[in-house]
Amino acid sequence: MRKTINTLSAAVVAAGMGTAASAAVVDLIGDKDCFGTGGACAEGSALPGWGVVTQGVGDPAFTDIHTFSGGTTSWTHSFGAGAYTGGTLSIRTAGIADIAGPYDVLVDGVSVGMMPFDGFGHILVETFTFAVDASLLADGMAMVSFDSSSGDSWAIDYSELTADMSAIPVPASLPLLGGALLFGGWVARRRRKG
Template identity: 40%
Template sequence: MKKFLLASATAVSALSMATPSQAAVLAMAGDDDCFGLSMSCADGSLWRDDLGGTFFTSNATAGDPMFTDEWDAFNNPTYSLAFAGGTGLSLEFRIAGIADVGSGYDILVNGISIGMLPQNNNANGFQEVLTYTFAIADGSLLADNTVTIASSGGDGFSVDYVSLLGNVGAVPEPTTWAMMIFGFGLVGGAMRRRKTKVTVSYA
């Protein structure tokens, strides 16, 4: 019986040991294809000089949402992101060409600011590829959300994608799976070894 209890405790302990999963993409507007150029985009690369992009040109393909993979002088592009639950939420943008705006760009989620895209004062800021991340308070999102990059002016820019990231649960590590299997094996072994003592008496 002691062995059975010990094995049961081991199994329960293993089941309780799980580590949070890494942030997963919960929703995305755009398709992370380097602004429609079908290549990889490292932060700091230059959209025109390094990647071959052309100003005031759309590289969007069928199915791309409006204001992605398009270089234009629009001021307030808005994107829609569905949300089905998660924790540790953040919003990630990959943008080329945020520059020449003294006040920066305000990032709004359902009309509420969550931060600013800073002015890019680098010499090639008008074409530099950069990724920005902003935290979002858990419980603040709706089933359907609008994300707006708001500015009163500025030069053109292009958005590769807008992505909602978050944790959707706990995932056991490989060592935890091993402990679980070992624990269940002990339980099974202990149960097989248990013997029932039968007492026969004669009247």
């Protein structure tokens, strides 16, 4: 009996010492439809020509469209203010920075990385993933932008921002509550015997 109570008490205390799993908030702009083809694109694969890139009615203006004019491309992720610990930005592209580049990717005006010049000159599917500092996520808005060169033909399938939140600590009273329940059970059992 005593061994059982000690084992249960230790289990309750150990369970109360951890933290809950951290959560992530994901904001997807565009859709993962292989540039409007309705299929799936393997990383590094070539699209069967620019004619297959098809923008649907509900697609954001910068996705699923063949672009070759230079200038600034920008969009804003909106995901709610919070205590974020950092995040990642993933942009699925085809053909970008093939004949020009590198292109500096900015979040709220701060560089998070580059889309390097690769010199391929054809339509390869590539996903660029960048780490995003927590200070850029706290307000729940992240404006993403980059400047491209005229003549570099490319398309964006989607942009996905994942903002990681702090782990939620288990309340300190949980082990005390567990201990009180065990003690109450022990007292009730002794009363029945005695």
